[in-house]
Amino acid sequence: MAVDETMVVRVAKLARIRLADAEVAPLAHELNRILGWIDQLQAVDTEGVAPLDMVIPVRRAWRDDAVTDGNIQTDILANAPAAAHGFFAVPKVIE
């Protein structure tokens, strides 16, 4: 499954990472090499194998549906690049 430059641009868009035009071709080459190496997995017979979703089985813990923390607005906003009136502030979303 070869990754072309169109795919690199699409994936970068999905990942919300801006790429300079000059970065696209080298990334396509790099990703192709890595994905080509990964492709050896297709040869493994996984017929009837259930995908692993938990390495060490744990009993799901239940707790009372009670509020156990909160009232930490100052803490939550402490690292915000911009905050105003108790909210995170961002550039305008709609023209």
Add this chain to the structure above:
Amino acid sequence: MTDLTALSLAEMQAGLRVRAFSAAELVGAHVAAAEAARPLNLFITEGFGAALDAAHAADAALAAGSAGPLAGIPIAIKDLFATRGVRTTAASRILDGFTPTYESTVTARLRDAGAISLGKLNLDEFAMGSSNETSAFGPVVSPVRAAGSADPLVPGGSSGGSSAAVAARVVAAATGTDTGGSIRQPAAFCGVAGIKPTYGRCSRWGIIAFASSLDQAGVLARSVTDCALMLEVMAGFDPKDSTSLDAPVPAWSASLSGDLRGRRIGIPREYRVEGMDPGLDALWQQGADWLRDAGAEIVEVSLPHTAQALPTYYIVAPAEASSNLARYDGVRFGLRVVPEGGALADMYEATRAAGFGPEVRRRIMIGTYVLSAGYYDAYYLKAQKVRALIARDFADAFASCDLLLTPTAPTGAFPLGARTADPIAMYLNDIFTVPSSLAGLPAMSVPAGTDSAGLPLGLQLIGRPLDEASVFDAALAIERRAPAIPPPQPWWR
């Protein structure tokens, strides 16, 4: 007075208990060693002043009889653990200016036990790397050098600041995290011990996430006993981590024996790979002989899907990373870059382009690709199925043995810059450590010998889930029989 930085953690505890030296003297000696070791670039954020203050408090607690088990012990923290009021970076520009308002569970447990942190240690950016060269704060230089050479070597990674600081006698022990080998491989490269416990033993709460189904905290120290003393404080159930194991934590240090009578040790034949250091095969055999000498029976076992572990890992880990790292968008914390006149989406893209280094970007891209519509089944689902086969291989092997013995890494440490051009060559460092990570098993690297250039080599012990005790016992049996690796000459002073 004796050189306090030469003591093991256990010896420090004993000395503090009988007041042979004070915590202030002990921490002071390590702060001096840390200041002298600045050329190694170990710390991203130094906390030497706070450490000296804490040492005086530890002396008071020791005098009052209220001291915790690690009171006065100088340690350092991989900068992937959130620490309240202390800048936390994950060695990334994207967390620029981030100072947590909370403390990770593991570091809180260490602090409550009295351990004193000298600061936050360098690592690969977001723990993605095997040489500590992807850090936005520059690489760590290993204190270890080849015989007769002054060429700088990598300390391994991603816990490279941790392994180098422990090997350079700057701290008695350091926290690490291990996603595919990030504790064990750097421990091997620097000639120290390091354990990744069973997935879920240590709470992940407050550890900056890389790949959540693999990430596990652990410890690097200069002896097996010292690792046990640290881990028994760090481990334990935490309701704040939904994958935390609600299982009792044994007092591993108290039960350590090194007696392996009645134990069977498996040698997985698939771990004999091309490109392995020629001396390593002999060392592996020697390790098996040492375990036999300690009373164990050696059996050959098979882990048929070993070769598929790395490609599986390089689907699962980037996929989880692409999801975990989606939170770095310039809104709530860290770096924000807004292009002139840019709107919200422009801010996201510009912030992430400026904040992530090349290896992190590469992995986010791979992860995004393998999770994207049309590719999910072929890559991610396939990898999770192969992962099930890898876990089953281990379960099958443990039907005929109690532990596995393997090398930790295919070679000793390599020169700075030697492998940065080829990601796959770098990924191959983790060929022996990734399979047990995928299966969530406890695994430990113990120094066992040196290569032809005098560089440390490690052997790895892999145990059944929750059986860290056996891992420690076998590692101790090797430690007692292996020739002591001399501490690095302090060429940086």
